[in-house]
Amino acid sequence: MEIEILQLTEGAKQAQGLTVVIDVFRAFSLACYLADQGAKEIISVGNIEIAYTLKEENPDILLIGERNERMPQGFDYGNSPTHIRGIDFTGKTIVHTTSAGTQGLVNAEHASELLTGSFINAPAIVRYIKRKNPEKVSLVCMGYSTQYPTEEDTFCAEYIRNSLLGMPTDIAAMIEIMRNTSGKRFFEPQNQRHSPESDFHLCIELGKYNFVLKAYDSTNGVIKLVKIEC
Numbered sequence: 001m002e003i004e005i006l007q008l009t010e011g012a013k014q015a016q017g018l019t020v021v022i023d024v025f026r027a028f029s030l031a032c033y034l035a036d037q038g039a040k041e042i043i044s045v046g047n048i049e050i051a052y053t054l055k056e057e058n059p060d061i062l063l064i065g066e067r068n069e070r071m072p073q074g075f076d077y078g079n080s081p082t083h084i085r086g087i088d089f090t091g092k093t094i095v096h097t098t099s100a101g102t103q104g105l106v107n108a109e110h111a112s113e114l115l116t117g118s119f120i121n122a123p124a125i126v127r128y129i130k131r132k133n134p135e136k137v138s139l140v141c142m143g144y145s146t147q148y149p150t151e152e153d154t155f156c157a158e159y160i161r162n163s164l165l166g167m168p169t170d171i172a173a174m175i176e177i178m179r180n181t182s183g184k185r186f187f188e189p190q191n192q193r194h195s196p197e198s199d200f201h202l203c204i205e206l207g208k209y210n211f212v213l214k215a216y217d218s219t220n221g222v223i224k225l226v227k228i229e230c
Helices: 008-014 027-036 048-057 101-107 119-132 151-165 171-180 197-203
Strands: 002-007 017-022 041-045 062-065 093-097 111-117 136-141 211-217 222-229
Touching: 002 008, 002 151, 008 101, 008 136, 017 101, 017 119, 017 151, 027 041, 027 062, 027 093, 027 101, 027 111, 027 119, 027 197, 027 211, 027 222, 041 048, 041 101, 048 062, 048 093, 101 111, 101 222, 111 119, 111 136, 111 151, 119 151, 119 197, 119 211, 136 151, 151 171
Parallel strands: 002 136, 017 111, 017 136, 041 093, 062 093
Antiparallel strands: 041 222, 111 211, 211 222
């Protein structure tokens, strides 16, 4: 099994084989919480105008996501796992768009199979990949707004790679580094309204969920996520 760690949008475009698009803070952690809380359908889009159009066509759709970490105008929820905890999304269709994670999904056009990636379901991702046993695995780290690599996404990719290869990973050391680097913003008072401290903890709970979210390309930049127990 060949495993490659790639970065940002260019990495998504280069990805081949079974591809995991990783966005720990916070898109694909949030997507796991949405799936666990009953969402009937999660639709990922890169272009925010597509999200608005889908809402116009079906007012019952919920818009969730961010631009510059803030909830866009007209959206129902931002990209914070904290803000949607405890909400019953049973029967709801969610349209999700973010500055990083969903951009990776729509750009991974050469992937033979596509999953979302986060720490909270990383062990399930490992089990899924082992079961499929592909020749090629691409782990794409989307970073901060696709502008530069971040510790949390690269660490998640390293955890998945190490686990596939039977190598240990020092998760505690990773968490400490994240807290003082890319995750530091969650502890700053001025960010608590849109990026609360609790988001940091909700996004790093390794193995919280025993499912993967598999992405299926639809049409016109629309990606549907399907929950698969693993």
